[in-house]
Every structure is written in structure tokens, then in C-alpha cells.
Amino acid sequence: MYPDAGHRMVAVKKDSSVWLAAVFAVFTFYSGVAAGAEVQWLGHATTRITSEAGKVILIDPHLTTNPKTPPEYRKLEALGRIDLILVTHGHGDHSADLLPLAKLTGAKVIAPYEMLNNLLAMGALDPNSIFSMNKGGYVQPFGRGIKVHMVPAEHSSSVDLKALGYEDWLKNPLRHIAGGEAVGYVIELENGFTIYHSGDTGVFGDMAMIHEFFEPDLALICIGGTFTMGPEGAAYAVDKLIRPKQVIPIHYGTYPVINRTPEEFIEALGDSSVEVLVMQPGQVLKF
Numbered sequence: 001m002y003p004d005a006g007h008r009m010v011a012v013k014k015d016s017s018v019w020l021a022a023v024f025a026v027f028t029f030y031s032g033v034a035a036g037a038e039v040q041w042l043g044h045a046t047t048r049i050t051s052e053a054g055k056v057i058l059i060d061p062h063l064t065t066n067p068k069t070p071p072e073y074r075k076l077e078a079l080g081r082i083d084l085i086l087v088t089h090g091h092g093d094h095s096a097d098l099l100p101l102a103k104l105t106g107a108k109v110i111a112p113y114e115m116l117n118n119l120l121a122m123g124a125l126d127p128n129s130i131f132s133m134n135k136g137g138y139v140q141p142f143g144r145g146i147k148v149h150m151v152p153a154e155h156s157s158s159v160d161l162k163a164l165g166y167e168d169w170l171k172n173p174l175r176h177i178a179g180g181e182a183v184g185y186v187i188e189l190e191n192g193f194t195i196y197h198s199g200d201t202g203v204f205g206d207m208a209m210i211h212e213f214f215e216p217d218l219a220l221i222c223i224g225g226t227f228t229m230g231p232e233g234a235a236y237a238v239d240k241l242i243r244p245k246q247v248i249p250i251h252y253g254t255y256p257v258i259n260r261t262p263e264e265f266i267e268a269l270g271d272s273s274v275e276v277l278v279m280q281p282g283q284v285l286k287f
Helices: 019-031 098-105 113-121 207-214 231-242 262-269
Strands: 038-041 047-050 056-059 084-086 108-110 147-152 158-160 176-178 183-188 194-197 218-222 246-250 284-286
Touching: 038 218, 038 246, 084 098, 113 158, 113 176, 183 207, 194 207, 207 231, 218 231, 231 246, 231 262
Parallel strands: 056 084, 084 108, 194 218, 218 246
Antiparallel strands: 038 047, 038 284, 047 056, 147 183, 158 176, 183 194
């Protein structure tokens, strides 16, 4: 069974003389690029991306205290190799494991500029482990091949030093420090597959520029409501503004206050051509 242009599943007869050609053509349509990318959702906003060349990117590390993270991944050692950590903003449900994970894996770190500056000033991060950038810019953290673009998000950002696990937080006169402005990321992988991660955000009109500039193949979009857009706002953002080929709903159901559901998101999308991929925490999808 293979997806057709209308995102239905259609059967291909194996005894057909054009079977291989049909499979190849449908697969090319489905992925848009050569296969190779893997996406693993680890609950809430935490996502692990493995590129065609084997580079591993972890977004918004919140694992050890995340009630939706599968138990086997609540030990950071179980993650294995991590080459790059992306943090969308300083709130603990997106950054709680940043410091121990960076120390454990030696991964480079990208985060909002002021957040990194404050953590560097406190000695919490190695200055050689970061990439400084800001919204509108991009870096190529592994040389040629992968581009990471920092894009806007509509949300706040502060860093709770206690939640971050900073050992000397009691010595700091302020437990909460500035975390800069919240951001999202667009990741262009080696094979051209392009992924947008919204982080925490409300709907904003310039989401349309993400489509105009990047035309994402896949978007990971918050839908939980209360602190971010809910299913209705997320559906509008996806269908009218970002317009990816496929979307994975994230940042829902972790806590009672963000109890909206993928079913509500799918209903709000109506007859949109965007395909919704509902994942379970720990699940891996290949593209």
C-alpha cells in the first residue's frame, strides 16, 4: 500500500509490469526527496532528528522529568550520540536537560542569543560549545550540508535556574533570568528535506514567510493551547500560512492544562491537503 496524491492509501499490484516504476514514482512524491531522514518524537516538544549522513539533532531537551517521555529515554545516556542541541526558549519544559545533556554528549548548542550569553556568563556552558545567532540568521553547524535557520515565534522566554539544574542557582540573587525571545527553527538536511519546528508560539501572520522562504516538507507544530496556540489556531497556521506537505502535532497532553488533542487538530484542518502524522512518544518515522 502506498499513499497517492490525495494522501489516501492505494494498492499497487505486484504482478504489474510497471510495479517498480509506480512504487518509485509514488515514493518520490511522498517524500519529495531521497529517503534518509528520521524523526523521533520523545514527548512534549522534544524531538530527535537523524540526518541522511547520520548527524543527530535534539530539539528542546525535556526528558528526565517529562511525564510523556518513554521511561527508557528518561536516562540521558539512553539517547546515545547527540551532535547538536537546539533550544527554542528558556522555559523548563523545553530546556530542563540542556546542561547535563550538553556535558554528557559534548554536543554543540544553539539557543536564543541572550539565553546563551547569560548561561556563558554564569559558567554554565563552555563557550566553545555554542553557535551564536539570532532570528533571521542561519548557521551550518557541520560545515556544508545542514543549515539551521532561527525563525520568529510569538511566546515569552525566561530561564528558571533551578529547573535547568544549575548547581549554583541558590547563589544567584535571581532564580529566573532573561532568556531572550522565543524562536522556532527550520532545518535543511543534506538531502534537501526541510523541517520546521515551531517551539511554543501563537499564530502570527509572518508564518507565511516560512512557507515563502523554505517550503517545509515537514512541520512539528504545538497544539496544546493555554500557553500556545490550540488546535484551531494551529490548523489555520498550517493550512493557510506555513503550508507544509506533512505535519506532526506536538506539545499537547503532557499536563492537564494543555489537554487539547490531535483529533481536534485534524477536525479543525477539515479538507486541507496537509497530511497529519500523529505519533506516539518514542516512535520513529522515516522520510
